[in-house]
Amino acid sequence: MRQILKSRLSGIAVATALTAAALVTPARSLFAEGTEQPAVERIVAVGGSVTEVIYALGEEDRLIARDSTSIFPEEALELPDVGYMRALSPEGVLSVDPELILMLEGSGPQETVDLLRKSGIAIADIPHAFTAEGIADKVRTIGAALAVPEKAEELALKLEADLEAARRQAAGQTSGVRVLFILSTNGGRILASGSDTAADGILKLAGAENAMADFSGYKQLSDEAIISAAPDVVLMMSRTGDHGADAEELFSHPALAQTPAGRNNRLIRMGGQYLLGFGPRTADAVRELAVELSSVRS
Numbered sequence: 001m002r003q004i005l006k007s008r009l010s011g012i013a014v015a016t017a018l019t020a021a022a023l024v025t026p027a028r029s030l031f032a033e034g035t036e037q038p039a040v041e042r043i044v045a046v047g048g049s050v051t052e053v054i055y056a057l058g059e060e061d062r063l064i065a066r067d068s069t070s071i072f073p074e075e076a077l078e079l080p081d082v083g084y085m086r087a088l089s090p091e092g093v094l095s096v097d098p099e100l101i102l103m104l105e106g107s108g109p110q111e112t113v114d115l116l117r118k119s120g121i122a123i124a125d126i127p128h129a130f131t132a133e134g135i136a137d138k139v140r141t142i143g144a145a146l147a148v149p150e151k152a153e154e155l156a157l158k159l160e161a162d163l164e165a166a167r168r169q170a171a172g173q174t175s176g177v178r179v180l181f182i183l184s185t186n187g188g189r190i191l192a193s194g195s196d197t198a199a200d201g202i203l204k205l206a207g208a209e210n211a212m213a214d215f216s217g218y219k220q221l222s223d224e225a226i227i228s229a230a231p232d233v234v235l236m237m238s239r240t241g242d243h244g245a246d247a248e249e250l251f252s253h254p255a256l257a258q259t260p261a262g263r264n265n266r267l268i269r270m271g272g273q274y275l276l277g278f279g280p281r282t283a284d285a286v287r288e289l290a291v292e293l294s295s296v297r298s
Contacts, residue, residue, distance in 0.1 A: 040062070040099045040100040040122070040146075040147075041062050041099065042062070042064045042096075042097060042098050042099040042100070043062045043063050043064060043098060043099065043100045043101070043102060043146075044063075044064060044065045044066070044082060044093060044096060044098040044100070044101045044102070045063055045065075045066045045067070045070055045102050046066075046067045046082070046085050046088065046093075046101060046102065046103045046104055046107050047067065047069060047070070047085055047102075047103070047104025047107065047126060047128070048067075048069040048070045048071060048072065048273045048277050048279070049104065049128070049135075049138065049273075049277040049278055049279030049280075050070070050102050050103075050104050050126050050138075050142065050279075051063070051066050051067075051070035051072075051076050052070075052072055052073070052277065052279040052280050052281065053138060053139050053142045053155075053279055053280060054102070054142065054146070055073055055075075055076065056139075056155055056279075056280040057139075057142070057143060057146070057148055057151050057152060057155060058151070059146055059148060059151075060075070060076075062146070063076075063079055064079070064080070064096050064097075064098060065079050065080040065081070065082050065093075065096040065098070066079045066080075066081065066082070067081065067082055067083060067084060067085045067088070067107075068081050068083060068084045068085070069084065069085050069273060071273055072273060072274070072281070080096055082095075082096065085104060085106070085107045085108075086106065086107065086108050086109070087108070087109065088107065088108065088109070088112045088113075089112060090112050090115040090116055090119070093112075093116060094116070094119060094121075098121055099121065099122065100121070100122045100123075100124065100145070101116065101121060101122070101123045101124070102124050102126055102142060102145060103123055103124065103125055103126060104126045104128050105125065105126060105127055105128040106128060124141070124142070124145035126138055126141055126142060126145075127141060128278065129201075129278075130196075130197065130198050130200065130201025130202070130278055131201060131204075131205075131278075132159075132160060132163040132164065132167070132205065132282075133160075134201075134278060135156075135159055135160075135163065135278050135279065135280075135282060136156040136157075136159060136160050138278070138279070139152050139155050139156040139159065139280075140152050140153065140156050143155075143156075155280075159280060159282075159283065162283040163205065163282065163283045163286070165283070166205070166283040166284075166286040166287050166290075167205055167206075167207065167286065169287065169290065170205070170206045170207045170286055170287065170289075170290035171207040172207075173207070173290045173291070173293065173294035173297070174206055174207040174208040174290050174293040174294060174297075175207055175208075176209065176297075177208045177209060177232050177233065177293050177296050177297060178208075178209045178211040178229070178230060178231045178232045178233075178260075179203055179208045179209065179210060179211055179231060179232070179233055179234075179235050179293070180192055180211045180212060180226075180229060180231035180233070180234050180235070180259075180261065181193035181197075181199035181200075181203070181210070181212075181234075181235045181236070182234055182235070182236050182250075183199075183218055183236075183237075185245050185250065185253070188253065189220050190220065190221045190226060190253070190255075190256070191218055191219070191220050191221075192212050192218065192219060192220075192221050193210070193212060193218055194210070194212045194213060194214070194215040194216050194217055194218065194219055195210065195213045195214075195215070195216050196216045196217060197216075197217060197218065198276035198277075198278060199235070199275075199276060200213065201278065202275060202276060202278075202282070202285065202286065202289065203235075205282070205286045206286050206289045206290045206293065207290065208289075208290075208293055211229040211230070211231040212225075212229055221255075223254065223255035224255075226253075226255035226256060226259065227255050227258050227259065229259070230259055230260055231259050231260065231261045232260045232261055232264075232266065232296045233261050233266040233267070233268055233293065233296050234250065234256070234261045234266065234267050234268070235268045235269075235270070235289075236250075236267065236268070236269050237269065237270065237271065237272035237275065237276070238269040238270060238271050238272070246267075247265050247267040248265075250267060251265060251267070266296060268289070268292045268293070270285065270288065270289065270292075275289070
């Protein structure tokens, strides 16, 4: 299999493609015996950005199902839904009889992943780094797994250039703006994003400053931590429930009310998958976020 991929990839990103090939569980060959043509036509995509890349590559006709985070493009919603990527059941995934599962890093639970690996179905593990380079790696890994490395290389280079242009444009608009990304306000408790998160990654691409970069992952904040962070603006996903507070409700929180964001009623909402998916639309998300943040400096 590796030899086949190597021959198909001569001249373009050979090292990257071989790394991608190594990520595919060798439960079943992805290629027909003695041919370079792909034998896989029944593919399940787990992870919204994985599905978006497949559509961007023009390989959507091979998709038979997707997970519940795969909400773009709109046509993807017509595919069967095998469940939330972090709460998959083996029965749900196996019910559609896939030949290949493209599984975004972080999918689970681990028990389900282990059972799927034992089922004999090929699984490609797709990396999910929160950087421009990570998006390109994701595209190349998916392209290698689908045996369309040339198309993937073309898309990766296009996205890299677009992201670099968006990053340069944003840098002049958002420098020094302190942003607090809030994941949840359940029960009046603020769960915020630190470093090594998708929110931190998108803020870096947009040239802004994560007001909570001194810890890793997500953490419930004390009132003192919120006040001392002094965010200029709060960023949240456009969702309902614990994510759905409007600006008036959010800034009625005693600690948030004392921040520059609270005093100036500055709340930005963007679609979660669009903002944090790190896929083909990320450059557009960076531009849109930068425009929103630029108003803080005006």
